[in-house]
Structure formats: C-alpha cells, structure tokens
Amino acid sequence: MTIMSLLASAVSAPTHLNPVKLFLDADIVVQVVMIGLILASVWVWTIIASFSLRYGGIRKRCDVYEREFWKASDIDAFQAERGKGDVPVARVAAAGLAEWRRSAGGKGFDKDGTRQRLAQAMDSAIAQEAERLAERLNFLATVGAVAPFVGLFGTVWGIMNSFFQIGQQQNSSLAVVAPGISEALFATAIGLFAAIPAVIAYNRFSHRVDQLEARLQRFADRFHASLSRELEGQ
Numbered sequence: 001m002t003i004m005s006l007l008a009s010a011v012s013a014p015t016h017l018n019p020v021k022l023f024l025d026a027d028i029v030v031q032v033v034m035i036g037l038i039l040a041s042v043w044v045w046t047i048i049a050s051f052s053l054r055y056g057g058i059r060k061r062c063d064v065y066e067r068e069f070w071k072a073s074d075i076d077a078f079q080a081e082r083g084k085g086d087v088p089v090a091r092v093a094a095a096g097l098a099e100w101r102r103s104a105g106g107k108g109f110d111k112d113g114t115r116q117r118l119a120q121a122m123d124s125a126i127a128q129e130a131e132r133l134a135e136r137l138n139f140l141a142t143v144g145a146v147a148p149f150v151g152l153f154g155t156v157w158g159i160m161n162s163f164f165q166i167g168q169q170q171n172s173s174l175a176v177v178a179p180g181i182s183e184a185l186f187a188t189a190i191g192l193f194a195a196i197p198a199v200i201a202y203n204r205f206s207h208r209v210d211q212l213e214a215r216l217q218r219f220a221d222r223f224h225a226s227l228s229r230e231l232e233g234q
Contacts, residue, residue, distance in 0.1 A: 019186065026183040027161050033154030033187050040143050041194035047136050048201045054086075055133070055208055062089045062212075066219060069093065088129040092216050095125035096223055111231045118227055122220040130213040137205055144199035151191020158184020 026034065065087050072078035079097060083090040099121035103114040162181050 022183050022186045026186070027158060030154045030158045030161075030183060030187050033150060033157075034190055037147055037151060037154075037187070037190040037194050040147060041190070041197075044140060044143055044194060044198045044201070047140060048197065051136070051201075051205055055205075055212075058086060058088060058133070058212070061085065061087045062215070065089050088133070088212065089216060089219050091129060092122050092125045092220055093223060095121045096220065096227065100227055114231060115224070115228055118224055119220075122224065123217075126213060126216045126220060129216060130209055133212060134206070134209045137202055137209070140198045140202035140205070144195045144202055147191045147195035147198065148188070149191075151188040151194075154187030154191075155184040158187065 065082060066089055068082065069075070069078065069089075075093075076097065079090070079093060083094055096118055099118050100114075103110075103117060159181060162184065
C-alpha cells in the first residue's frame, strides 16, 4: 500500500461515532432494545417536565390559599370561593370541614370522638394527595433500576453476534468484531442515558412529595387545633 492510498483511506475513515449508523447497522434484537430504551427515555423526560410544572403550580396555589385561609373570617364562604382547582391544601381543609359538619349535625355530640375523626379525615386526605402527586414516579424508579440491565442485554447479544461472525468468517481481526461490539456497547450507553436522569429525578421528586406531605400535615395540625378550640367553646 502506497503513502497516497494510506492518506486516502485516512481521509475517508469516520472521525467520530455516528449514532444513527450504529443503530442501523445493529442486529434486529439490539435495535429493538435500543428503541425500547429510547421510548423509555422520552417518557422519563416527559414525566420530569410535567411533574416540575405541576409541582411549581401546586406550591404557588398552596401559598396563596394558606395565606388567605388564616385571614378569612368565614371559613365556609372562603372554602366555597377559593377551594376549587388543583389545590391539595384546600382538599385537606375540605375533608376537615366535611367531617366537622357531619359530627356537629349528629346526635350525641362527642368531643373526643370528633377530634379523632377530624384527624383521621385530614390524614386520609393528606395520604391521598401524596399518592396523587407521586402516581407516575414509580415509572422513574423502574427505568432507573431496569434500563441498565436492558441495555446490557443488548450489549451481550451484540457481542455474541460479533463472535458468531468471527466463526463464520474464520477471521479474528479486530476490524471484523469492532463494528459489532461498538453497536452492542451503544445499547448500554442508551440504557445509562435513560437510567441516570430517571434515578436523579425520582430521588429529587420523592423528596418534593415528602415536603408537600409534611406541609399538608402542618396545615392539618394547625386547622385541627383551631377546630378543637371551637369544640371547647361548645
């Protein structure tokens, strides 16, 4: 091989990895793995974006509601006016008020029993709000745990196929196995690309759900104390 031919081959050789080419040249099994991981990654980022927007809106609405709730002179009127929409703290207050009306309207008014039922009603509402907010976070945890292994499966399958090609061609040159191994490792890379943001987002969002749950619990405790004082006056 002459110097000119070597230069020509160097110029024509790719200087960087082409993900599209790696995908198109991969085995059908590896391609299916890659497609599944890419779809999972798209859904992960969709959940991340939607949760971030939703949580930000919920926090602002809760701030406004709580600030005005404690200033209201007529809680029932305030709840009827401002208790609509996606406001978790308003639904907790509604649960407490509903139980208060049922207990006050019943026969044989029991103060201690009313306190217990109020606490249970608002605790149940808090748990429901936390579950509603975290309903799609399990998918993030699943992708974070499973995606690397799915990508590894694609890698193992691609490497097996590369060794099969060695046997078929009776040639153990690196040029024979390198493309297949690159395509196989690309599956693992996609798996990590899907798993890493999923794990980070799950941990972060779980912490935010815990924060909201603690905030609702503090509101419920304060509201419960206010209602208990009303009971003492009866």
